[in-house]
Amino acid sequence: MKPLLKPLVGALALTLGLGLVAPSPAQAASTTVGGHTITGSTYTAWKAAGGTAKFGKPTAARTSVTISGRTGHLQRFTKGQVFTSSLGNQTFTYPSSISLSGVTNERDALARYGFKKGALLRTARLVDATKRDKLKLALELRGGLIIDLRTTSVRAKYPDPKLPKVTHLSIGINSDAVYPRYVTDSARRTAFAKALRAAAKTKGTVLVHCTAGKDRTGWMVAMVMYAIGASDSQVMSEYLRTSGTTASTLQGGLDAAKKKYGSISAYLRSGLGLSSADLAALKAKFR
Numbered sequence: 001m002k003p004l005l006k007p008l009v010g011a012l013a014l015t016l017g018l019g020l021v022a023p024s025p026a027q028a029a030s031t032t033v034g035g036h037t038i039t040g041s042t043y044t045a046w047k048a049a050g051g052t053a054k055f056g057k058p059t060a061a062r063t064s065v066t067i068s069g070r071t072g073h074l075q076r077f078t079k080g081q082v083f084t085s086s087l088g089n090q091t092f093t094y095p096s097s098i099s100l101s102g103v104t105n106e107r108d109a110l111a112r113y114g115f116k117k118g119a120l121l122r123t124a125r126l127v128d129a130t131k132r133d134k135l136k137l138a139l140e141l142r143g144g145l146i147i148d149l150r151t152t153s154v155r156a157k158y159p160d161p162k163l164p165k166v167t168h169l170s171i172g173i174n175s176d177a178v179y180p181r182y183v184t185d186s187a188r189r190t191a192f193a194k195a196l197r198a199a200a201k202t203k204g205t206v207l208v209h210c211t212a213g214k215d216r217t218g219w220m221v222a223m224v225m226y227a228i229g230a231s232d233s234q235v236m237s238e239y240l241r242t243s244g245t246t247a248s249t250l251q252g253g254l255d256a257a258k259k260k261y262g263s264i265s266a267y268l269r270s271g272l273g274l275s276s277a278d279l280a281a282l283k284a285k286f287r
Helices: 005-017 040-049 051-055 131-140 152-157 186-201 216-227 232-240 247-261 264-271 276-286
Strands: 030-033 036-039 063-067 070-076 080-085 090-093 120-123 145-148 167-170 206-209
Touching: 030 040, 036 040, 040 051, 040 070, 040 080, 040 090, 051 080, 051 090, 063 131, 070 131, 080 131, 120 216, 145 186, 186 206, 186 216, 186 276, 206 216, 216 232, 216 247, 216 264, 216 276, 232 247, 247 264
Parallel strands: 120 206, 145 167, 145 206
Antiparallel strands: 030 036, 063 070, 070 080, 080 090
């Protein structure tokens, strides 16, 4: 070996011996788009799935969370999201949303109708969320709010998972699924009004759920949609995306509201007691 090469070989051997090996290209790969860095596993998944052409520009830096020793990462883009973890990855573009393995009826309630993307999610109960589901939810809802519309006894038996930096709000509503009672029962009206005000004030993403994610959740989402200017057809279309629903069920509640108050707008104002400021906050949050 030439004399000049010996120090270099020795230095390389020492570096390898200390474990200071240069990162692989996949680990080191990163790029900056629109002032935000895309790096690590996020970069790899983002690039493989289509990069900027598919996802658009990042809207923020990626966030990370560790739950029970498992770490996940999420980065939001103008056209979608990239989730990566040691338990698997998922990418999607709007109006799609996160898919969960242990939770049913999960979706973005507003994106496909031209309203804010990733602002309002809906699901069935969360008790069966898998480890990967919990990572996804914790990242998607970071700084946000879960509104649980189940009764106290049901919540105690099937509790929501505790997710870091996610607030839980429990607002119990009777589960009999008689929609006209959402109009005539003052306790239910008060509960829905509380849920709507809480959703409007939340800075992060809001997730609303009950047991099946169908009736109480369906009415709550319908009222958000009406409050922000959705049409009858949009509200019904969103409602019918949930398995087990029928148009006549929701229509029965809407007809009861119109009969008692004259219109859905009047139900929101007079029935639920939402003020002009409350309605403006809902529009600012979700429209």
